[in-house]
Amino acid sequence: MPSISGRHFLQIPGPTNVPDRVLRAMDFPTIDHRGPAFSALALEVLTGIKTIFKTSEPVVIYGSSGTGAWEAALVNALSPGDRVLMFETGWFGSLWREMASRLGLQVEFVPGDWRHGVDPSEVEKLLLADTEHGIRAVLVVHNETSTGVTSRIPEIRAAIDRAGHPALFMVDTISSLGSMDYRHDEWGVDVTVGGSQKGLMLPPGLGFNAVSAKAREAAQRSKFGKSYWSWEEIIAANKGGFWPYTPSTNMLYGLREAINMLQEESLDAVFARHARFAEATRRAVKAWGLELLCLEPLEYSNSLTAVLLREHDDADQLRATILENFDMSLGTGLGRLKGRVFRIGHLGDFNALMLAGTLCGVQMGLEMQSIRHGDGVSAALEHLAGTVRRNRTELASVPA
Amino acid sequence: MPSISGRHFLQIPGPTNVPDRVLRAMDFPTIDHRGPAFSALALEVLTGIKTIFKTSEPVVIYGSSGTGAWEAALVNALSPGDRVLMFETGWFGSLWREMASRLGLQVEFVPGDWRHGVDPSEVEKLLLADTEHGIRAVLVVHNETSTGVTSRIPEIRAAIDRAGHPALFMVDTISSLGSMDYRHDEWGVDVTVGGSQKGLMLPPGLGFNAVSAKAREAAQRSKFGKSYWSWEEIIAANKGGFWPYTPSTNMLYGLREAINMLQEESLDAVFARHARFAEATRRAVKAWGLELLCLEPLEYSNSLTAVLLREHDDADQLRATILENFDMSLGTGLGRLKGRVFRIGHLGDFNALMLAGTLCGVQMGLEMQSIRHGDGVSAALEHLAGTVRRNRTELASVPA
Amino acid sequence: MPSISGRHFLQIPGPTNVPDRVLRAMDFPTIDHRGPAFSALALEVLTGIKTIFKTSEPVVIYGSSGTGAWEAALVNALSPGDRVLMFETGWFGSLWREMASRLGLQVEFVPGDWRHGVDPSEVEKLLLADTEHGIRAVLVVHNETSTGVTSRIPEIRAAIDRAGHPALFMVDTISSLGSMDYRHDEWGVDVTVGGSQKGLMLPPGLGFNAVSAKAREAAQRSKFGKSYWSWEEIIAANKGGFWPYTPSTNMLYGLREAINMLQEESLDAVFARHARFAEATRRAVKAWGLELLCLEPLEYSNSLTAVLLREHDDADQLRATILENFDMSLGTGLGRLKGRVFRIGHLGDFNALMLAGTLCGVQMGLEMQSIRHGDGVSAALEHLAGTVRRNRTELASVPA
Amino acid sequence: MPSISGRHFLQIPGPTNVPDRVLRAMDFPTIDHRGPAFSALALEVLTGIKTIFKTSEPVVIYGSSGTGAWEAALVNALSPGDRVLMFETGWFGSLWREMASRLGLQVEFVPGDWRHGVDPSEVEKLLLADTEHGIRAVLVVHNETSTGVTSRIPEIRAAIDRAGHPALFMVDTISSLGSMDYRHDEWGVDVTVGGSQKGLMLPPGLGFNAVSAKAREAAQRSKFGKSYWSWEEIIAANKGGFWPYTPSTNMLYGLREAINMLQEESLDAVFARHARFAEATRRAVKAWGLELLCLEPLEYSNSLTAVLLREHDDADQLRATILENFDMSLGTGLGRLKGRVFRIGHLGDFNALMLAGTLCGVQMGLEMQSIRHGDGVSAALEHLAGTVRRNRTELASVPA
Secondary structure (H helix, E strand, C coil), X not given: CCCCCCCCEEEXXXXXXXXXXXXXXXXXXXXXXXXXXXXXXXXXHHHHHHHHHCCCCCEEEEECCHHHHHHHHHHHHCCCCCEXXXXXXXXXXXXXXXXXXXXXXXXXXXXXXXXXXXXXXXXXXXXXXXXXXXXXXXXXXXXXXCCCEECCHHHHHXXXXXXXXXXXXXXXXXXXXXXXXCCCCCCCCCEEEEECCCCCCCCCCEEEEEECHHHHXXXXXXXXXXXXXXXXXXXXXXXXXXXXXXXXXXXXHHHHHHHHHHHHHCHHHHHHHHHHHHHHHHHHHHHHCCEECCCCHHHECCXXXXXXXXXXXXXXXXXXXXXXXXXXEEECCCHHHCCCEEEEECCCCCCHHHHHHHHHHHHHHHHHCCCCCCCHHHHHHHHHXXXXXXXXXXHHXXXX | CCCCCCCCXXXXXXXXXXXXHHHHHHCCCCCCCCCHHHHHHHHHHHHHHHHHHCCCCCEEEEECCXXXXXXXXXXXXXXXXXXXXXXXXXXXXXXXXXXXXXXXXXXXXXXXXCCCCCCHHHXXXXXXXCCCCCEEEEEXXXXXXXXXXXXXXXXXXXXXXXXXXXXXXXXXXCCCCCCXXXXXXXXXXXXXXXXXXXXXXXXXXXXXXXXXXXXXXXXXXXXXXXXXXXXXXXXXXXXXXXXXXXXXXXXXXXXXXXXXXXXXXXXXXXXXXXXXXXXXXXXXXXXXXXXXXXXXXXXXXXXXXXXXXXXXXXXXXXXXXXXXXXXXXXXXXXXXXXXXEEEEECCCCCCHHHHHHHHHXXXXXXXXXXXXXXXXHHHHHHHHHHCHHHHHHHHHHCCC | CCCCCCCCEEECCCCCCCCHHHHHHHCCCCCCCCCHHHHHHHXXXXXXXXXXXXXXXXXXXXXXXXXXXXHHHHHHHCCCCCEEEEECCCHHHHHHHHHHHHCCCEEEXXXXXXXXXCCHHHHHHHHHHCCCCCEEEEEEECEXXXXXXXXCHHHXXXXXXXXXXXXXEXXXXXXXXXXXXXXXXXXXXXXXXXXXXXXXCCCCCEEEEEECHXXXXXXXXXXXXXXXXXXXXXXXXXXXXXXXXXXXXXXXXXXXXXXXXXXXHCHHHHHHHHHHHHHHHHHHHHHHCCEECCCCHHHECCCEEEEXXXXXXXXXXXXXXXXXXXXXXXECCCHHHCCCEEEEECCCCCXXXXXXXXXXXXXXXXXXXXXXXXXXHHHHHHHHHHCHHHHHHHHHHCCC | CCCCCCCCEEECCCCCCCXXXXXXXXXXXXXXXXXXXXHHHHHHHHHHHHHHHCCCCCEEEEECCHHHHHHHHXXXXXXXXXXXXXXXXXXXXXXXXXXXXXCCCEEEEECCCCCCCCCHHHHHHHHHHCCCCCEEEEEEECEECCXXXXXXXXXXXXXXXXXXXXXXXXXXXXXXXXXXXXXXXXXXXXXXXXXXXXXXXXXXXXXXXXXXXXXXXXXXXCCCCCCCCCHHHHHHHHCCCCCXXXXXXXXXXXXXXXXXXXXXXXXXXXHHHHHHHHXXXXXXXXXXXXXECXXXXXXXXXXXXXXXCCCCCCHHHHHHHHHHHHCEEEECCCHHHCCCEXXXXXXXXXXXXXXXXXXXXXXXXHHHCCCCCXXXXXXXXXXXXXXXXXXXXXXXXXXX
16 A cells, blocks of 8 residues: 555545644534533524524534434424425435435436426426325435536526425535535525534534424424424523524534634635635546536536446446555445446535645556546636636625 | 633533543544545444443444434334334433334333332233233333433343333433443343443434344344434444444544453453442432432432422522533433433443532532531542542452 | 553642643644744734733744753853852752853852742842942742742842842743743843743743843854854844744644633633642641741742651652652752652643642642641532632622 | 635745644643653653754753754854854855854855855865864755755765864854755764754754764853753763753643654654655746756755746736635745745645645745746655655664
8 A cells, every 4th residue: 555645635525625724623622511601502503503504593403414404394384194205316315315215205306317406397297296285395416426416406496486386395415515605594494404514614514494484384384203302492492592402513613713714714705715626526537538417418416526437347346446555535326326426515615725635546447447537637727727816706796 | 800810620421521642543544435544443443332232142333322323223123003012211212212103103101200210020920911922112211311220230130021021122321321231131121222422422323323233133024114223234344344334433433442441451340430420429419418310229320310309499599500600511300300310421431529529519509509408528528538448459359 | 650640640849730732733634834824823923922921122032941041041141161050949940050050151059948939139239249240130930830939030130130230131931931920021031931831831841941132132243152052143034934944833822722721711811820729738737737938928839839747757658659659740859858758730721620639639649648637628619619709709890 | 715624734944744643742731841750751852852862962951942042053163263164055044154253263164055055065166175174064954945955964074073173163044954865973073053943843942962982071161151952961961851941841841742653653653754845846947947946966954945936927916816725835045036936835734635735835836926836746656656665675674
């Protein structure tokens, strides 16, 4: 094994590179979770996190993974036997569906090809067909981490509205929040599910539910037995800056710092940065002569790019070569994409030269694996160098 | 407010003082949770944690609080409508019962005075009366964090055995694990519930279930809808050093270091240390002329001591005075003990001079609040100074 | 050996307990010492440190120990063969004299009993006798770390002035700066020597020279060959926020944070805190029936207390017992005080309960060593509890 | 200004990227520098550092910059008025000469073109001419940080030997130690000067002198007044694991960890890694169509590469553009090279993708500054990808 030196390139689409500021913020002694210092911390964090979800409604924070936050969304807002509409956008869409089924929900699962987002017109059609309004919720993954394909949340919201359907709208933003534009209130989402370890730049360990008044009202009628995930006890205790049980104090230290960092940079600048790096990555993929998994440019993800190899090339072998020789982790192909796809995470605490190093690592890996390829690095560098000025101008024109 | 300088005295009975070694171990970059470095970490931690629970069976680790681990125990091993035997040992025993009821279990709740542990003979009597074996589980809190009273787990096990009853035996060790002797296998426990933020010396954020073969077998028949908490997927993924969803990587870094520290000191030495500090604390309480909440010496907790004030003295006012003037957090009286009791945590990463400072802070607080008191500090110092040698001899005679 | 758990009590009179805020501030990546980010840091630190020395003149910061800063003071302001007046206040006063001699200065060394500070009237007398003004400098240690005795700097300044003598006035504040009142400008000091590891709450590694215009003017005539220590190159480079050689960047991160902490608490509150803890310590010593090394109450140190044992008691054995059994480091007796004296540091990032724990450790050590003693802890606690209110009132009356 | 996100690329030739392991090791509380725990630390470090200098003789560690260690070497081994031979290899060679002159040494300064190392045959000639052996020392900078040119130490040693000259041989390895092969004993060096902030991967703040018996013997006759730098007191105190004054404890924590890291990787692997990255960098420079400052391939530095721009291109403007737009620090042209040269540091805790990102940053900067250039990145990637296997084979053939 070549010696390990320097920093690992963690280019999976999450967990992402945790900034030193966040790690150091977490590296302070735990405090009394029932005392005044904790209360001040909690109130600051609970207020700040709303600006990230762009909501004025409560955001419930769990000690859990994003998967836990998925479960929390389901067991609060729904009841066993409820009908819900879900979509086969990829591996995570399928996993969420599987969870829903295990919990006893009746899932209408709209099949997909793992290369497109949810089709708003299909949502409209399906809801219009549901004349008795038996469907309780429409559940969409904003950014499919397994495919690098996004779904157009505002258009889906519009579709639900056009259908005049009362279903709750629940959106998973685990790998988009803090990386791509997202607006819980403006887009009329009832439950937004988030996690700490992607655009929020924290280690894994916190899950989030932003919940609308309509969702909370629905939760009053939920028949799921639950305790840990129950929204209302948490929302009630949060008013005073507390939790009904021991919260993950040190993760909250980190969250405070991460929110500060996002606000210092400004969310608009954060989104512009992700867009620029994603475009550079796509240009590299095209110049390599490889295929983007995502087929619809309107649905390109800015958090990650999934790259489809040619039929006889092995993506996992490529990843192993790159990990072994260049100390870089890339995302694997999940489920039906296994061995065909690798994923490049370009989200979180990231900059142009880290991206350049990442793409160089991929290109050297292609070379070492004898995978036919052009010069993607040059294409990416051209875009990065060419957009420095535009990037600035755009930022300058963003309202403060 | 007097200026804040020096280290806060965090003398609540958890979260406890996180050692620098653990904080620094957590302050490393998050790694790929699907890669070989993670797998090596996970396998080391999953093996090591068994030595703390003293079990050869799987220990399931959740990203959650201890409350989450309570829920996990219930929804895996039981089904809605199951009858369970629970005990009013204090606030946490009552909370666990409340959770069980919310989840749809039928709880037979044995009333208690919050000053004694579970009575093994009563367990035997109740189980003998259950001739049809309708009771599915006996649930006991090993160390009631609200009262400083322990329950005698081996004697309760013996009582269940004498009754010849097949109920599962489930024990909460959240505030005893790593501080007081506990033996999952030898004591015949089916599910042991733990948390990270007490004797394990970590920040809050991890919950544990040690599970016997009998418990796993029972889980096959469980009718609870569940996903996040489900044992079997986790146990299966753990075999390769992974989790079915994103684990709390940085907490696992800390757990590895904490296990190392406990093993370096040796669990026997850790327990002897806790016993010595607890006895010194009790001697201080007696010398102050105050009352121990725990009435049965066999049931004294070595993690914390709950102190009962005289009728007209206000424990919360005392705590506030001490926090304001001496920057020390003490545990509040919970539930029916509110205002009557304060709790001194003396567990985790702790030593004789930290205890001495703690007791001095209490004594000065008593003085400032004009609560009549003798010289508890001197009594404690006498015990601490007098047991240095005995402590060593005892340790020397412990088998390696 | 008893197991090590909890925090070490570092009660030597420096290095002192480095606050977590300072350690974490230092735990950031080193930056380019010729770039704009460094320049901003340096200018902030160079401005801030002046408020600690209470000077408007330059403060030169070295990568060195305090001993290095001693040497810097001598080789900049003086020339080989120069006559200087120095005082046997204790071990450090003697060491500084030895350094001066080695460097080729002619030292008139005024003998002392290691239990008093410098006598201002003797300074006056000696300077008056020097009618030809051959003495180039008067060098005084403000706070003798080996004895816990201070010298009265303003009175010595007045003595020099009364004598009408032009000698430079050079003061070592290594163990007083940031703990006791000190005013470089107002007290007319020409060179103030400081170190990072005491009241400044940093690890060792930075030395300081605050230099008056008169000192800089004298330095123009210095005949010492020197390079690393040379003031003028550093002062010139500092104007732009740089150093002539690579500075100790991470220590400067820590210094910025330490200055912020001192300013947040306010120097007046810092000094009041040290005075209160020192008085509590002295009361403990008296109640133990032991002797303070310092014989003159006007000269008591607020940073540390040196305690003289009775003739046949062994202070180093006491220290070893306390270290072994209670994991506390105390200061040893230096030079002629070896074995007779131990020193308690009560400076830096410190609070009442840390002091209480410290004194309990000493008292238990006395007990274990069978050194006859009364109850010093109670005396200290009485003072600490009794001064909470007064302390606040005093602070309230301090002008902002 | 574009927003700052991700990690800064610190590609100056030192201070270098401090590994997280080293930063975290330094982030522990300071301990008593006169106690047994410190002694154990010091003895471990003092032994370990010898393996890095490849010496069995003492290595003196100072709290200082490398400049301080230069001064220490001079004032210990020499006396005012001594004649020494020094070489104009670049900025640092010139600075060291300036220091020597200021300290009162008589320097014979051999002029150079800043593009070659010291010529061994010239050394021989000059020493042969010194028939009376008036020259007391030959001082050489092993790796000129300002030029990226090394001097061939073993050949210079051989030249001295051929001349039969008794002069001391003193070598500055500040920017080579821990990055390029260096052997204090085998190469017959009398004083080797080092610093912490380059190949040793620490923050700045420690200086080193490895000293031969001959150098120590010479030091007995030194007439320089000195105290802080004096070898013998330090060497004597080091025997017990102590220093005569307060050492930089937390830096020593870091040094222990850095030595461990270098030994884990093995020095041979460390040197091979630096050689590989340096060669990739030189290939990039050539492919850009730019000139290496170093004219002699045998003298190429593996720590850094200095790149000479064409006459009308401005290196400082290029550096500013790169810093502003890509958050990367490069080394400036020093002295006569100002504006003509920029320097790429590729030493310390560094890997192939960090180098790739670095070179991409330079290439984009060239593009933005309209400096004519070819595709250096591709040339570097080709070398990096092509040497993975060779690198392994070479390492495998290295004796353990």
